[in-house]
Amino acid sequence: xxxxxxxxxxxxxxxxxxxxxxxxxxxxxxxxxxxxxxxxxxxxxxxxxxxxxxxxxxxxxxxxxxxxxxxxxxxxxxxxxxxxxxxxxx
Amino acid sequence: xxxxxxxxxxxxxxxxxxxxxxxxxxxxxxxxxxxxxxxxxxxxxxxxxxxxxxxxxxxxxxxxxxxxxxxxxxxxxxxxxxxxxxxxxxxxxxxxxxxxxxxxxxxxxxxxxxx
Amino acid sequence: xxxxxxxxxxxxxxxxxxxxxxxxxxxxxxxxxxxxxxxxxxxxxxxxxxxxxxxxxxxxxxxxxxxxxxxxxxxxxxxxxxxxxxxxxxxxxxxxxxxxxxxxxxxxxxxxxxxxxxxxxxxxxxxxxxxxxxxxxxxxxxxxxxxxxxxxxxxxxx
Numbered sequence: 001x002x003x004x005x006x007x008x009x010x011x012x013x014x015x016x017x018x019x020x021x022x023x024x025x026x027x028x029x030x031x032x033x034x035x036x037x038x039x040x041x042x043x044x045x046x047x048x049x050x051x052x053x054x055x056x057x058x059x060x061x062x063x064x065x066x067x068x069x070x071x072x073x074x075x076x077x078x079x080x081x082x083x084x085x086x087x088x089x090x
Numbered sequence: 091x092x093x094x095x096x097x098x099x100x101x102x103x104x105x106x107x108x109x110x111x112x113x114x115x116x117x118x119x120x121x122x123x124x125x126x127x128x129x130x131x132x133x134x135x136x137x138x139x140x141x142x143x144x145x146x147x148x149x150x151x152x153x154x155x156x157x158x159x160x161x162x163x164x165x166x167x168x169x170x171x172x173x174x175x176x177x178x179x180x181x182x183x184x185x186x187x188x189x190x191x192x193x194x195x196x197x198x199x200x201x202x203x204x205x
Numbered sequence: 206x207x208x209x210x211x212x213x214x215x216x217x218x219x220x221x222x223x224x225x226x227x228x229x230x231x232x233x234x235x236x237x238x239x240x241x242x243x244x245x246x247x248x249x250x251x252x253x254x255x256x257x258x259x260x261x262x263x264x265x266x267x268x269x270x271x272x273x274x275x276x277x278x279x280x281x282x283x284x285x286x287x288x289x290x291x292x293x294x295x296x297x298x299x300x301x302x303x304x305x306x307x308x309x310x311x312x313x314x315x316x317x318x319x320x321x322x323x324x325x326x327x328x329x330x331x332x333x334x335x336x337x338x339x340x341x342x343x344x345x346x347x348x349x350x351x352x353x354x355x356x357x358x359x360x361x362x363x
Contacts, residue, residue, distance in 0.1 A: 008112050016105050023097040030142040038159035042147060051236035051331055054147035054160040055167075059241065060334050063164060064289070070168045071341060075282055077175035078345040082271060084182050085356040150237050171243055171342075178349050185357065 096137045103130030117184050117194045124180070128173045135166045206358055208261030217259040224252050232339040233332065242335040246342025253347045262354040274348040281341030288330055288337065 027033060041062060042054060049057040059067055103126055110123030139162035147157040184194075191199045208214065232245030257265050 012105075012109065012112060015108065019101040019105060020098070023101040024094060026094060026097050028093050029096055029137070030140055032138065032141065032159070035141070035159060038161055041160060042157050046149060049331070050329055052149040053236050053239065053241075054149075054157070055163045055239075056236050056241050056331065056335075058160045058164040059167060060331050063161075066164070066168055067338070068285075068289070070171055071282055071285060071338065073172050074175050074341070074345055075278065077179050078275075078278065078348055080179055081182050081349050082275065082352055084186055085352045146239070148239060167243060174346075178353075182353060185353075 096133070100130050100134045100137065103127075103133065115196050117187070117196055120196065121177070121180050121184065125173070125177060128169070132166050132169055132173075135162050135169065138162050206258075206262050206354060208264065209259055213259050217255060221252070221256065225249060228252060232335055235335040236331045242338030243342055245335075246339040247346065249339075249343050250346035250350075253343070254350045257351060257354060262351070262358055265351065266355045269351070271348055271352055274344045274351070278341050278344035278348065281337050281339075281344065284337040285334060285341070288334055292330070 041058060045051065045054050045057045049061050051057045051061075107123045107126030107130065110126065111120055114120060114123070139159045141156060141158055144156045144158045145153060147160040147163075187199060188194060193199065228245050228249035230245075231240040231248060232242060235241035235245070
């Protein structure tokens with residue numbers, strides 16, 4: 001066992017203890033603590049947006065900027081893949 | 091302790107993915123480990139949005155009662171699409187490396203081993 | 206990659222329009238039922254990838270060039286940004302404003318366009334945004350699969 005393997009095992013054990021300890025210390029499953037913003041969205045989504053679907057009104061109307069950023073990431077990834085394989089074809 | 095089983099499942103997924111990234115030598119296995127970590131994070135986001143005895147936050151033909159919180163559902167949608175795009179880019183880079191070096195071992199590509 | 210046998214090609218051609226209509230239904234009814242632009246776009250893109258598997262990548266690349274797919278994706282992105290800018294001009298001074306909801310001047314004509322059994326035209330700008338994002342996701346995912354399948358069928362050392 002080289003020195004690199006021993007260091008990797010110690011790192012993995014420390015991270016595993018940290019993750020399991022914090023998974024047991026989370027709030028009980030099904031009782032979140034602060035829900036005022038989501039309760040406002042559920043109560044007013046039919047009046048302000050006109051849509052029946054709560055998730056679509058959050059994705060496109062209340063939080064539209066995140067959708068704009070995601071469209072940019074998707075466009076960049078597709079352009080990069082086509083660029084890599086254009087070089088291999090020639 | 092048995093009430094927190096979804097959170098323990100998230101921790102198990104992330105730890106198995108991290109083991110695959112650190113200890114394996116084949117490039118394709120490292121890419122699979124990264125995908126496992128992304129799946130663990132998506133599961134964690136959905137687990138945070140549940141209230142007790144609630145249904146989906148949609149008004150069309152809903153059975154009534156309280157509804158789940160819709161904001162983490164929207165964030166998970168974005169995360170899944172970004173995961174697909176990053177996976178496509180990683181796999182095309184692996185194809186490009188194989189054409190150039192003729193091997194997929196992660197310790198033989200690059201400048202060579204450090205002494 | 207080469208295509209499959211004749212039975213697979215026939216069945217794929219017959220079942221192609223039905224599942225395309227199912228995917229477009231998911232995109233169009235995004236504001237009433239679960240679904241929307243991203244989910245319906247993934248369904249239609251995986252249907253187009255099945256055509257690629259059945260007929261072989263060399264034949265498909267002869268019919269559809271990837272610059273047409275890239276142009277379609279840019280069209281979807283430009284449509285999405287234009288709809289966001291119209292909220293700045295026609296509505297109040299907010300970016301991304303939803304300006305087609307309510308009973309004001311232009312909306313009385315626009316909201317009577319498609320009243321029927323399922324009332325698809327109720328949510329203002331939201332169905333139009335769903336179409337733009339759906340077109341972008343279809344062209345993007347199909348372009349990725351087509352280019353990767355064609356490039357692995359070339360000879361080594363080229």
